[in-house]
Amino acid sequence: VEVTRDEVELPPPSIDNRLTVHSLWPEIDRISTEQLQAAFEGVGGQIGWQLFAEEGDMRMYRREVEVDGMVMDPLKAMHKVRGVSAxxxxxxxxxxxxxxxxxxTLETMNIVEAISSDAIVFHQTFKRIWPASQRDALFWSHVRAAPQHTYVVTNHSTTNDEYPSNTGACIRLFVTVCLACRTQWPAGETPSRDNISTSIAYCSTVNPGGWAPAGVLRAVYKREYPKFLKRFTNYVVEQCRGKPLVM
Ligand code: 6CM
Known part of the structure; x- marks a missing residue:
């Protein structure tokens, strides 16, 4: 499938036909639906979520989970950004x-398969974290619209014969990430850069795929996730400055 630059300009308001006929579609649809449902659920009711970063409207929580000594801590972040849409x-x-x-944290990024205007398979390598081996990931990424002025991107690990895991210097990690955004504005008004605010829920669970020292990994996450969310949201605000609002 050839995806032209124009088509990837903005997430489409409805699902691309080329995605619904792809073999990954049932999995992409199921996981995206599950992730969106969980994204806006609070962390208040559940046991074990600890707040580890707070700055302005941003709050980040993690749950400490280890499987066979490997850190798999689920992360959940909430943020609110004014002047840009979901x-x-x-x-x-x-x-x-x-x-x-x-x-x-990215070292390289390659498009493995451009499925449609709303779904791409990526191969990425990440910067090495001493003393662990370098990591790579192979995942599909899907963007979709949902009710209540919501858009959501889900990234989830997959496999591809041309990108086998653990053959070179990298250890393959496994990731499930969801960025869910919902835009609101005062009732009776027309949405504009001056009156909209977008609530963001970012959830991430990374399985490091092989040995990595727990303390180092947790320290990296604690530093890198807040840095990522602040940098990303500021980047979007900057990119949108002076441009017409797209809802
Ligand atoms: O969600 C983020 N980025 C997306 C687009 O690239 C995508 C990325 C998922 C991979 C997340 C991997 C995080 C691990 C980074 C640390 C380096 C790996 C070493 C681990 C083993 C020792 O969903 C933003 C991700 C922000 C991460 C801080």
Whole structure:
């Protein structure tokens, strides 16, 4: 499938036909639906969520989970950004052309398969964290619209025969990430840059795929996730400045 630059300009308001006929579609649809449902659920009711970063409207929580000594801590962040829409947020998160500008843990990014205007399979390598081996990931990424002025991007690990895991210097990690955004504005008003605010829920669970020292990994997450969310949201605000609002 050839996806032209125009088509990836903004997340489409409805699902691309080329995605619904793809073999990954049932999985992409199921996981995206589950992730969106969980994204806006609070952390208040559940046991074990600890607040580890707070700055302005941003709050980040994690749950300490280890499986066979490997850190799999689920992370959940809430944020609120004024003046940009959910659709704009998801556009910049999904679209590969901007990724190097806001993603600082990234070393390389390749498009493995451009499925449709709203789904891409990526192979990425990350900067090495001493003393662990370098990591890579292979995942599909899907952006979709949902009711209540919501847009959501889901990233989830997959496999591909041409990208086998653990053959070179990298250990393959497994990831499930969801960025869910919902835009609101005062009742009776017309949405504009001056009156909209977008609530963001970002959830991430990374399985490091092989040995990595728990303390180092938790320290990296504690530093890198707040840095990512602040940098990404500021980036989108900057990109949208002076441009017409797209809802
Ligand atoms: O969600 C984020 N980025 C997306 C686009 O690239 C995508 C990325 C998922 C991979 C997340 C991996 C995080 C691990 C980074 C640390 C380096 C790996 C070493 C681990 C082993 C020792 O969903 C933003 C991700 C922000 C991460 C801080």
């Amino acid at each position: 659709r704009e947020m998801c556009h910049y998160f999904f679209n590969p052309q901007y990724r190097y500008e806001w993603e600082t």
